[in-house]
Amino acid sequence: MIFRQLKKADSAMARLGRLYTRHGPVETPVFMPVGTQASVKSVTPGELYELGAGIILGNTYHLYLRPGHRLIEAMGGLHKFMNWHLPILTDSGGFQVYSLSQSRKIQEEGVLFRSHVDGSMHMLTPELAIEIQEALGADVMMCLDTCIPFPADRQQIIDSTNLTTRWARRCLDARTRGDLLLFAIVQGGMERELRCSHTEQLLGMGFDGYALGGLSVGEPKELLFEMIACSRPMIPPGFPVYVMGVGLPEDLVECVDLGVDMFDCVIPTRNARNGMLFTSFGHIVIKNARFAQDQGPVDPECSCYTCRNYSRAYLRHLFMAKELLSYRLNTIHNLYYYLNLMAEMRTALAMDRFREFKRDFYSKRQ
Amino acid sequence: MIFRQLKKADSAMARLGRLYTRHGPVETPVFMPVGTQASVKSVTPGELYELGAGIILGNTYHLYLRPGHRLIEAMGGLHKFMNWHLPILTDSGGFQVYSLSQSRKIQEEGVLFRSHVDGSMHMLTPELAIEIQEALGADVMMCLDTCIPFPADRQQIIDSTNLTTRWARRCLDARTRGDLLLFAIVQGGMERELRCSHTEQLLGMGFDGYALGGLSVGEPKELLFEMIACSRPMIPPGFPVYVMGVGLPEDLVECVDLGVDMFDCVIPTRNARNGMLFTSFGHIVIKNARFAQDQGPVDPECSCYTCRNYSRAYLRHLFMAKELLSYRLNTIHNLYYYLNLMAEMRTALAMDRFREFKRDFYSKRQ
Numbered sequence: 001m002i003f004r005q006l007k008k009a010d011s012a013m014a015r016l017g018r019l020y021t022r023h024g025p026v027e028t029p030v031f032m033p034v035g036t037q038a039s040v041k042s043v044t045p046g047e048l049y050e051l052g053a054g055i056i057l058g059n060t061y062h063l064y065l066r067p068g069h070r071l072i073e074a075m076g077g078l079h080k081f082m083n084w085h086l087p088i089l090t091d092s093g094g095f096q097v098y099s100l101s102q103s104r105k106i107q108e109e110g111v112l113f114r115s116h117v118d119g120s121m122h123m124l125t126p127e128l129a130i131e132i133q134e135a136l137g138a139d140v141m142m143c144l145d146t147c148i149p150f151p152a153d154r155q156q157i158i159d160s161t162n163l164t165t166r167w168a169r170r171c172l173d174a175r176t177r178g179d180l181l182l183f184a185i186v187q188g189g190m191e192r193e194l195r196c197s198h199t200e201q202l203l204g205m206g207f208d209g210y211a212l213g214g215l216s217v218g219e220p221k222e223l224l225f226e227m228i229a230c231s232r233p234m235i236p237p238g239f240p241v242y243v244m245g246v247g248l249p250e251d252l253v254e255c256v257d258l259g260v261d262m263f264d265c266v267i268p269t270r271n272a273r274n275g276m277l278f279t280s281f282g283h284i285v286i287k288n289a290r291f292a293q294d295q296g297p298v299d300p301e302c303s304c305y306t307c308r309n310y311s312r313a314y315l316r317h318l319f320m321a322k323e324l325l326s327y328r329l330n331t332i333h334n335l336y337y338y339l340n341l342m343a344e345m346r347t348a349l350a351m352d353r354f355r356e357f358k359r360d361f362y363s364k365r366q
Numbered sequence: 367m368i369f370r371q372l373k374k375a376d377s378a379m380a381r382l383g384r385l386y387t388r389h390g391p392v393e394t395p396v397f398m399p400v401g402t403q404a405s406v407k408s409v410t411p412g413e414l415y416e417l418g419a420g421i422i423l424g425n426t427y428h429l430y431l432r433p434g435h436r437l438i439e440a441m442g443g444l445h446k447f448m449n450w451h452l453p454i455l456t457d458s459g460g461f462q463v464y465s466l467s468q469s470r471k472i473q474e475e476g477v478l479f480r481s482h483v484d485g486s487m488h489m490l491t492p493e494l495a496i497e498i499q500e501a502l503g504a505d506v507m508m509c510l511d512t513c514i515p516f517p518a519d520r521q522q523i524i525d526s527t528n529l530t531t532r533w534a535r536r537c538l539d540a541r542t543r544g545d546l547l548l549f550a551i552v553q554g555g556m557e558r559e560l561r562c563s564h565t566e567q568l569l570g571m572g573f574d575g576y577a578l579g580g581l582s583v584g585e586p587k588e589l590l591f592e593m594i595a596c597s598r599p600m601i602p603p604g605f606p607v608y609v610m611g612v613g614l615p616e617d618l619v620e621c622v623d624l625g626v627d628m629f630d631c632v633i634p635t636r637n638a639r640n641g642m643l644f645t646s647f648g649h650i651v652i653k654n655a656r657f658a659q660d661q662g663p664v665d666p667e668c669s670c671y672t673c674r675n676y677s678r679a680y681l682r683h684l685f686m687a688k689e690l691l692s693y694r695l696n697t698i699h700n701l702y703y704y705l706n707l708m709a710e711m712r713t714a715l716a717m718d719r720f721r722e723f724k725r726d727f728y729s730k731r732q
Binding site: 071292325 | 404693
């Protein structure tokens with residue numbers, strides 16, 4: 001068994017579930033902190049565990065370029081290399097090739113790109129994406145997909161989506177390890193009909209789980225939710241559903257309501273390093289002068305290490321002084337907020353109180 | 367009682383002691399990690415405590431400029447502000463005015479300087495140095511002294527040293543809190559006779575402890591030890607002796623042998639961030655390519671968190687990728703090395719085995 005739906009909300013798609021991996025089960029809905037270069041920036045695996053992270057994400061593109069997947073494999077795999085012994089999901093590298101490499105060219109064979117680290121040329125193919133992820137030993141691997149910009153014309157969406165399907169097939173064929181799960185990525189741009197047909201095609205090919213990709217690329221929020229709402233119900237209850245790169249706390253709540261099980265996003269960690277802290281009543285910008293002599297914690301309702309031990313005044317000082325501890329204490333707070341939010345949603349689902357949870361969540365922010 | 371000499375080595379000045387402060391006792395000889403801006407860079411107070419730090423140092427110059435001593439006082443003092451509840455020693459700000467400010471002018475009244483943070487002009491007087499340190503609530507305060515470059519001519523040394531004496535008197539007079547210890551700083555350049563007469567003068571004025579200052583300013587190692595060897599024996603056993611800004615592990619061993627009780631230095635923390643790691647057999651530079659696939663710990667004899675959990679290969683990767691965790695894991699290792707070295711010296715002194723300790727220390731490094 002790969003995924004078990006434990007409980008479904010009466011009035012919505014929201015559900016409680018469990019994803020089974022070779023590094024143990026993951027309770028869903030789940031948020032995966034992003035550990036781009038074999039490290040969730042500024043925090044240790046022990047801290048992640050204490051924060052309640054049940055699975056983290058690694059970036060294939062970065063690890064392929066530095067230190068290299070063969071090196072990590074020789075070191076015993078990504079888990080051992082970075083000292084994290086719960087599940088890891090890796091992306092395919094595709095999205096970061098599109099967004100980070102200095103130049104890239106999509107061909108039938110794969111994506112030709114120039115490394116942002118040393119300028120060298122590489123070809124990322126579906127086969128290489130699987131080879132890298134198998135070498136890393138990812139519990140969940142992702143198929144290489146194409147990234148469709150927003151807006152895009154219909155023909156471009158059709159062509160890209162079809163290429164994604166052919167690449168998904170090649171990923172299935174390239175896979176040599178059955179103990180590592182493989183998820184396909186639904187594309188289809190912002191066209192309902194193309195999303196639906198792509199979902200159907202991929203379902204027919206038999207993957208372990210399905211991601212809804214090509215979202216959070218600049219489209220209005222309504223379109224994001226509409227795209228999820230159209231493909232999500234097509235996926236049978238026995239498969240995990242993952243929305244990539246989403247998002248803000250309210251996006252997670254809405255997506256869970258639409259039946260999404262898995263999330264990843266750099267927002268909590270990146271924004272922490274920029275001094276933006278999430279709280280139960282909205283967010284605060286810690287460098288704001290009004291916090292200079294504020295003895296209170298970031299969020300009086302939060303029981304994270306940062307809120308239990310440090311004042312807003314101290315956190316503001318660390319941020320202004322560019323102290324390394326600033327990034328870490330802020331990251332701990334934001335990850336705690338996100339992971340605790342997911343835990344609260346799981347509890348609400350278990351207790352058949354998701355509606356009440358959602359009402360309370362929004363009422364605090366007003 | 368301020369300081370108790372618990373045990374003295376038979377054949378040397380080396381001794382075991384205890385410094386009493388309002389935040390509890392400190393076992394000596396002791397190394398004080400440097401927490402410049404109310405943070406020992408990259409680590410939490412909890413980590414410092416677990417590493418065995420018994421006292422840390424704060425920098426008056428930095429805290430005065432940002433966030434300001436009055437702000438820290440309003441927040442309940444430096445201990446509460448930074449969440450560190452063991453003793454803190456603060457420097458006088460003098461040394462950093464000399465080394466960091468964009469321009470400075472020494473006058474009888476004090477030092478006029480331009481802030482490196484915002485370019486504003488300030489006058490640091492002996493009275494202000496005490497006012498700042500009392501506002502911070504430092505367990506041990508330092509007198510404002512002058513900094514004599516190396517080399518310097520005899521008249522310059524005499525003039526500077528005499529000014530340091532007059533400033534020390536003004537510090538004593540400015541002090542309003544008897545619960546905060548106040549140490550004077552011996553100057554005298556690299557002239558034995560001037561060092562001796564200055565030590566005598568300061569001893570006559572009645573401080574709680576004595577620092578040997580103006581050392582580690584570029585002089586040959588022999589001169590450093592010679593200057594310590596000439597003033598140190600003049601200081602009665604009931605006073606703690608502190609050598610400022612020293613140094614490498616072997617310097618600490620030699621200085622302990624000469625009877626020094628207290629040390630501070632940025633070397634373990636700064637060098638950690640530059641990838642230089644101390645080990646029982648010398649130091650290593652972690653970015654060296656030969657560590658790329660090295661599965662062993664930094665130091666097989668070390669039991670710090672970093673060595674227990676991460677390989678040299680991973681630490682090299684983090685360093686090359688400029689990951690924030692690199693600075694932290696390296697800092698933890700280096701501080702552990704320094705603090706453990708001091709603990710080993712204290713144990714050796716307690717067991718009358720300091721000679722043997724020193725022999726073993728050097729034999730491992732060959």
